[in-house]
Amino acid sequence: MKFEVLTIFPEIIECYIKHGVLGKALNKGIVEVKVYNLRDFTSDKHKKVDDYPYGGGAGMVMQIEPFYNAIMHLKADEKPRKLVLLSPQGRKFTQKLAQKFMEESKAMVLICGRYEGIDERVKAFVDEEVSIGDYVLSGGELAALVIIDSVVRLIPGALGDELSAVEDSFMKGFLDYPHYTRPEDFKGMKVPEVLLSGDHKKIALWRKRQALKNTLKNRPDLLKNLSPEDMRILKELC
Numbered sequence: 001m002k003f004e005v006l007t008i009f010p011e012i013i014e015c016y017i018k019h020g021v022l023g024k025a026l027n028k029g030i031v032e033v034k035v036y037n038l039r040d041f042t043s044d045k046h047k048k049v050d051d052y053p054y055g056g057g058a059g060m061v062m063q064i065e066p067f068y069n070a071i072m073h074l075k076a077d078e079k080p081r082k083l084v085l086l087s088p089q090g091r092k093f094t095q096k097l098a099q100k101f102m103e104e105s106k107a108m109v110l111i112c113g114r115y116e117g118i119d120e121r122v123k124a125f126v127d128e129e130v131s132i133g134d135y136v137l138s139g140g141e142l143a144a145l146v147i148i149d150s151v152v153r154l155i156p157g158a159l160g161d162e163l164s165a166v167e168d169s170f171m172k173g174f175l176d177y178p179h180y181t182r183p184e185d186f187k188g189m190k191v192p193e194v195l196l197s198g199d200h201k202k203i204a205l206w207r208k209r210q211a212l213k214n215t216l217k218n219r220p221d222l223l224k225n226l227s228p229e230d231m232r233i234l235k236e237l238c
């Protein structure tokens with residue numbers, strides 16, 4: 001999987017991708033990330049990327065020309081790629097959409113704006129407009145990193161532990177169970193006995209109950225299409 005990121009702050013992307021799962025996936029060659037500075041696609045000596053909005057209003061708007069020049073530069077190799085514009089107005093990004101991107105795209109271009117947004121005409125050159133949530137960020141870079149991180153985790157071999165991606169919460173339709181590690185007793189805060197029992201069946205049931213309890217409390221909207229067994233456990237909790 002190859003990601004190409006268009007941004008005026010390449011260092012935001014370059015710094016984040018060096019670490020953790022993403023850094024390992026890059027070193028393994030499972031994923032490639034290439035970052036392009038939109039200022040390199042300007043035609044004036046000041047490398048200007050923004051201007052005042054037509055119709056007035058606060059703030060500045062990013063001009064179409066650097067985006068157009070960068071997109072045409074990428075398309076010159078005629079390789080297929082999905083062009084995704086990050087914006088507060090886009091379709092909601094979910095684990096399901098991450099899975100779809102991973103399955104359907106060999107290469108993605110993530111287009112990051114700043115200021116008050118970008119010239120609407122850029123949308124004529126993109127495939128998808130995506131929002132990572134109902135809040136306004138200062139630019140598209142964090143949203144692009146969320147997409148890269150969540151898609152890479154789904155690539156077989158990226159995590160080094162196949163179960164992790166499958167077991168990640170949201171994949172199963174409810175939140176994760178609580179996690180504990182050493183010490184057993186921290187200032188009187190003890191690890192639940194069941195987790196020390198070695199009884200894997202009991203542990204699995206305890207984890208499922210806890211996951212359903214957490215989901216019922218914090219994200220009841222996720223509780224759809226439960227199996228009869230999960231529904232039975234949920235009813236016990238109510």
Ligand SMILES: Nc1cc(-c2ccc3ccn(Cc4ccccn4)c3c2)[nH]n1
Nearest residue numbers: 086087088113114132133136137139140
């Ligand atoms: N889920 C998301 C995505 C974004 C996002 C993505 C790209 C840009 C480019 C500029 N801004 C700032 C901005 C401020 C005011 C109104 C519009 N946009 C962005 C914000 N916010 N929240």
